[in-house]
Amino acid sequence: MPMRKDDIKKAVAILGRAYARSCDILKKRSDPFQTVISTALSAQSTDDQVDRVTPALFRRYPTPEKLALAKISDVEKVIKSVGLYKSKARNIVAAARVLIERFxxxxxxxxxxxxxxxxxxxxxxxxxxxxxFGKAAMPVDTHVFRVANRIGIGPGKTPEEVEKKLIAAIPEKKLAEAHFWLITHGRAICHARNPECGRCPVSNLCDYNVRGLGAGAKKRRLGARSGRAG
Structure with a gap:
């Protein structure tokens, strides 16, 4: 169930206070080419996996021109520890070529x-x-998708639908920061399985918890059943 506008405003403010430091990355602009490639590599992989291969990758291929000329088999060797490395190697080399040819x-x-x-x-x-580029946008990964739906701040059946709901719900100047707040909340507390609702700073506003689906509510129901059984 979608949150009311007033509750969205409160939830965003609370998450912003709780995870303010998660936005430190926005203080310095990242290299666009490296961001395209490293983010493309991150699909179905952890940040640690990507961070282990990108230093060597960018030392060998520091520009689109260098990567566009690379042999795919050579790129595969560099990024082999990343999930789906074969398809990703093809894609990033092809992306570099498109960057040269079209842009x-x-x-x-x-x-x-x-x-x-x-x-x-x-x-x-x-x-x-x-x-x-410091633009207002809302990337929707698995954490953002889950948290937005569970809390009710931007419910949707697809990432694009969630993105549109969040853009409509959150002030533009806070949009990029909110992306990091939602990710951090998903990693720290609002897990896919066994969310830690007792530690959640927005539990009193969260649709999932209010509907009695949160961890605390489940424990109370189990306790009540045990009491009746005794």
Whole structure:
């Protein structure tokens, strides 16, 4: 169930206070080319996995021009520890070639142009927009999708639907920051399984918890059943 506007405002403010430090990454713009490639590599992989391969990858291929000329088999060797490395190697080399052929080697700052690049969907494009160009955007990964639906701040059946709901619900100037707040909340407390509702700073506003689906409510129900059984 969607949150009321007043509750959304309260929830966003609370998450902002709780996870303010998660936005430190926005203080410094990241290199657009490196952001495109590293984010494309992150699908179905952990940040740690990506962080282990990107230093060597960018030392060997520091520019779109260098990567566009690379042999896919050589790129595979560098990123082999990342999930789906074969398809990702093909995609990032192809993306570099498109950057050269269509954009003169310059990463575009427009979402519709970014998603033309092989391996780059809306989430990756939005990450590039907020990290490299300082634009207001809402990348929706698994954490954002789950938290937005569970809390009720931006319910939707698809990532794009959730993205639209969040953009409509959250002030533009807070949108990029809210992306990191939601991710951090999903990682720290609002887990896919066994969310820690007792530690949640927005539990009193959360649709999931209010409907009695939260961890605390489940324990109370189990306790009540045990009492009746005794």
């Amino acid at each position: 003169g080697g310059i990463v575009p700052s427009d979402l519709c142009e970014l998603i033309v690049l092989p391996g780059v969907g809306r989430k990756t494009a939005n990450v590039v927009l907020i990290k490299s």
